[in-house]
Amino acid sequence: MSETYYLMGMIMDFHSSSAEDGYFLCSAILSSGAGAPPNRHMNDQESFFIQKGQIEFSVGDEIITAGPGQFVKVPRGEVHAFRNATDQEAEMLILNVPGSIHENVFRICGTKLEPGSREWPSPEPELDMAWVARVCAEEGLEIVG
Template sequence: MNFHAFPDEVDGKYCLVECLVPVGAGAPPNHHAGETEGFFVLDGQVGFMIDGTETLARKGDFIPIPDGAVHAFQAVGDAPARLLILNSPGNMHEAFFTGIGTVLPNGQTDLPAPSEPNIPAVLQKAEAVGMTILPPA
């Protein structure tokens, strides 16, 4: 993830993140009251589920997530997806993503090797910031 804007840089209005999503990866079903979210697909294809409705998004598509809606996404196809993710006001998402990630050294442009997420730590951080991650169906 590459943070383009943190809420404290834009008068607390939003958080803007660019995200590279490997095929098969994404976010499990989740919801978060008080944070509106939108995804703009820069490259690749992404399958979204929003309140039980499935949508396939391609380069150039914008997918809005209503405040509190249960949603999930996964990169599909034969190449990673690249997304811009806008969260408003964004404080919850900034705390979540910075709390579970590792900052890359200045100047590093290559992604580190993928690793398995620490699921208990992710769930704990989500709960701490007010997100609900739902169990797999």
């Protein structure tokens, strides 16, 4: 599988398909300040493996700053968010099981790039967060904040 999307300051390469593999795995490059708003989902288990940089996670009431080699697991249904709180790019793997929620949201809301692209879109695509929240809700992901 070779698909690349840009969404909310992240370039994401899809490495698996939930329909074919039973899980969704993507790698993500996060620009400075990029991340996901507080959200929760009951049907996807989500985990992150940091490869480069520092990423700040909120999982429930806990704040976790994770660096290379660290793994962050989000309990199903727990409110969580993450962001690159540094001025450097960060990289991580994102694993969702079974993953159709995230795979669908990234495809619908993201801007498709050439497979394997590392070029940040310029200008940055505008994103209507009210529309994103509706798409997320339809897929089973609740934007909380």
